[in-house]
Each structure stands twice: as structure tokens, then as C-alpha cells.
Amino acid sequence: MFRISQYMKTLYRPTPVRAAASPTGPVVIWNLIRRCNLTCRHCYSISADVDFPGELNTEQVFSVMDDLKQFRVPVLILSGGEPLLRPDIFAIGQRAKALGFYVGLSSNGTLITEENIGQIAATGFDYVGISIDGLKQTHDRFRQMPGGFDAALRGVRLCKEAGIKVGLRFTLTRDNAAELPALLDIMDEHDVDKFYLSHLNYAGRGKRSRKRDAFHQMTREAIELLFTRCWSDITNGRERDYVTGNNDADGPLLLQWTRKHLPEQAETLEQRLVNWGGNASGVNIANIDNTGIVHPDTYWWDHNLGNVKETPFSTLWRETDDALMQGFRQKPRPVKGRCGQCRYLAICGGNTRTRAFTTTGDPWAEDPGCYLSDDEIGVMHSPVPETIALQQV
Numbered sequence: 404m405f406r407i408s409q410y411m412k413t414l415y416r417p418t419p420v421r422a423a424a425s426p427t428g429p430v431v432i433w434n435l436i437r438r439c440n441l442t443c444r445h446c447y448s449i450s451a452d453v454d455f456p457g458e459l460n461t462e463q464v465f466s467v468m469d470d471l472k473q474f475r476v477p478v479l480i481l482s483g484g485e486p487l488l489r490p491d492i493f494a495i496g497q498r499a500k501a502l503g504f505y506v507g508l509s510s511n512g513t514l515i516t517e518e519n520i521g522q523i524a525a526t527g528f529d530y531v532g533i534s535i536d537g538l539k540q541t542h543d544r545f546r547q548m549p550g551g552f553d554a555a556l557r558g559v560r561l562c563k564e565a566g567i568k569v570g571l572r573f574t575l576t577r578d579n580a581a582e583l584p585a586l587l588d589i590m591d592e593h594d595v596d597k598f599y600l601s602h603l604n605y606a607g608r609g610k611r612s613r614k615r616d617a618f619h620q621m622t623r624e625a626i627e628l629l630f631t632r633c634w635s636d637i638t639n640g641r642e643r644d645y646v647t648g649n650n651d652a653d654g655p656l657l658l659q660w661t662r663k664h665l666p667e668q669a670e671t672l673e674q675r676l677v678n679w680g681g682n683a684s685g686v687n688i689a690n691i692d693n694t695g696i697v698h699p700d701t702y703w704w705d706h707n708l709g710n711v712k713e714t715p716f717s718t719l720w721r722e723t724d725d726a727l728m729q730g731f732r733q734k735p736r737p738v739k740g741r742c743g744q745c746r747y748l749a750i751c752g753g754n755t756r757t758r759a760f761t762t763t764g765d766p767w768a769e770d771p772g773c774y775l776s777d778d779e780i781g782v783m784h785s786p787v788p789e790t791i792a793l794q795q796v
């Protein structure tokens with residue numbers, strides 16, 4: 404996850420560069436349930452409105468949570484499927500808060516209603532992220548639910564009225580990129596606290612639609628638009644978060660933006676970005692799926708590190724001899740091609756390995772989702788990655 408606002412705030416009001424944070428446990432994204440009332444085209448968990456077998460019961464969830472706490476996991480993102488379909492979601496949320504986690508709820512928003520908003524507020528979620536895929540027509544088509552857009556925005560409004568920090572989660576594709584400016588305007592209208600742009604990754608339904616992934620130039624323009632909006636908010640005193648995920652080349656792009664607009668700050672920003680280090684799959688990010696299987700992150704659902712029903716998460720995470728995990732934990736990661744030669748590897752960390760794996764079968768191949776040019780990354784010349792060729796047909 405790349406926190407644009409956090410870095411841009413330091414450009415506006417410079418602060419000393421903090422040393423790289425000492426390691427705690429990873430942020431855990433926990434898909435508590437696979438059932439969902441929607442069937443979105445880009446869903447990585449390929450959910451459906453049916454019960455899936457083998458999911459953890461309340462007691463098992465509580466027991467895993469105790470282990471996560473003693474392992475110093477700081478943040479739980481409770482996700483799905485649609486987590487509000489779990490009858491015990493509020494009990495789980497309350498327990499997580501009582502244990503001291505920062506707790507986020509990741510929802511499609513359509514099940515947040517006048518009836519349950521009081522319970523959602525009382526649970527004490529630190530943040531509710533609601534998925535929006537475009538304007539009304541696009542969103543309802545992506546989500547395959549007429550009225551889904553209005554229902555999601557009702558969820559946003561209810562959260563705001565209840566005093567809950569709320570964000571929009573937007574997955575960028577070629578089909579919805581043109582609507583990004585209007586969505587940012589909607590964010591303004593509804594006084595939304597956070598905008599999370601997720602780059603499309605090739606997993607779940609996203610894999611089947613990779614030819615429709617955003618062109619690199621379009622991706623870059625979208626991120627530059629976020630930079631512009633974020634900087635405008637900061638300089639106008641508006642408190643709001645802009646965050647991106649699944650493309651760590653956004654870090655080097657911000658450095659280039661800074662070299663152009665605030666050159667005197669570039670060296671300090673570069674040090675902050677190196678301390679961040681880019682992609683955190685398998686290190687600072689972990690995923691537990693609905694059946695208790697642990698994965699390096701949410702896009703590695705084919706990669707099984709063991710099940711929390713049989714072995715504590717802390718043991719699976721700490722004692723793994725899994726080759727992919729060993730690679731994630733190397734510094735620098737053993738990436739090849741453009742990533743291996745890139746001048747920004749220490750910032751980006753080699754980006755998103757699922758994209759490399761899905762397109763080449765090699766998890767350490769260069770990331771075809773990188774939109775920076777050879778000149779920018781300091782590489783003399785490389786052939787056009789297969790994905791770009793696919794996108795251009």
C-alpha cells in the first residue's frame with residue numbers, strides 16, 4: 404500500500420526522516436467469509452451468494468485473534484466475500500477492538516442500512532472501506548447489481564453520519580478510468596475521508612479480464628491525477644487520505660513528481676521511500692482466507708502456507724521454509740529483467756509478483772504492470788513485455 408497523502412504532507416511540512424520502522428507482525432487481511440450478495444467481475448475471491456464449507460466458527464476466529472495479538476499484528480482488515488453477511492461480525496469486531504487492533508471493515512456497502520448502522524458504529528471499527536467501481540451505470544454493471552451504486556453511497560452517507568471514518572475503494576481498469584475525476588468529485592461531495600485506488604491484479608476474476616487492464620499511460624495519468632488532487636487538498640488544509648495498492652511503481656512516480664515540482668525536497672523523500680521499501684507481500688502483509696489458509700497476500704490464493712485451524716498463524720508465518728516466502732524476505736528480492744536492473748528497486752521492492760507469475764510462470768520475472776519507461780528506471784533497452792502487447796491488440 405502506498406500512502407500518497409502521508410508522503411505529500413511531509414513535502415508540505417517537512418519533518419525529520421524517521422528510521423525504518425522496527426518489524427512487528429504483518430497487517431492481516433482476513434477474508435472471514437466467502438459468501439457475497441454480489442458477483443463482481445474483478446473479485447479475486449470469486450465469491451457467490453451461497454455458504455462455503457469449512458469456514459472458521461466464532462470460537463476459532465477468537466482463538467486465531469489471540470495468536471495474532473501475541474504475534475504483534477497491529478492491524479486487521481476484516482473482509483470477504485461480504486463480511487456483514489457473517490452473523491457474528493459485530494462480536495468479532497468488538498473482540499478485535501478489545502484486544503487493541505486497528506480494525507478495518509472492507510465492505511461492498513450495500514448491506515449498510517439504517518437498521519444496522521448503530522451496531523456498526525458501536526463495534527468501533529476504525530475505518531470502513533466501501534467499493535465503488537465507477538459512476539452509477541459502470542458500477543452497477545461491474546457489480547452486476549442494479550441499484551448497487553446508490554446502495555453503496557447510502558452506506559457511505561450512513562457511516563459519515565455515524566461518525567465512522569469511511570473510504571472509497573476503487574479498482575482501476577480501462578473501462579472505468581475515464582470516470583475517476585467524477586468519482587473524486589463525489590468523494591468531495593460526500594466528504595469521504597479516504598480514497599484507495601487499487602491497480603488491477605491478475606488473480607480471481609481479474610485474471611480473466613487482464614486484456615482489459617488499464618493501459619500503462621492511462622494508469623500513470625490516473626496516479627498523477629491523485630497526486631494533483633492530494634496536493635491541492637493538503638495546500639488548502641483539507642484532511643483526507645489518498646492511498647494506492649498493487650503497483651509500487653507509484654512510489655518512484657511520486658519521487659519524479661517531486662523532482663519536478665519540489666526539487667529541494669526530493670532527496671529527503673527518496674530516503675523516506677527507501678525506508679518504506681515498496682511491496683510488502685509475505686513480509687508486512689499477510690492474508691488468511693475464509694477456510695483459514697494463510698497466503699502471502701490476497702492475490703496468492705493458489706499459494707498455501709498452512710491452515711490456522713491446525714497450526715497457529717505465528718508459527719506458519721515465522722517458521723516457513725516456503726521458497727516464495729524466502730524470496731519475499733530477501734533484500735533485495737531476487738527479481739529479474741527490468742526490475743532486477745531498475746534504479747528504483749530499493750523503493751519499489753520489485754512490485755507485484757502475482758502479475759509476473761501469471762504472465763510468465765516465474766514469480767521473479769519483471770512486473771509487466773510497471774508503467775515507468777526504460778529511461779526512467781535507468782535501463783538501456785528491454786523488449787516490450789507480453790502484457791503490453793496483449794493490451795494493445
Ligand code: SF4
Pocket residue numbers: 651652655741742743745746747748751752753754769770773774775780
Ligand atoms: S521496473 Fe520493477 S522495480 Fe523498477 S519501478 Fe518498475 S516494477 Fe518497480
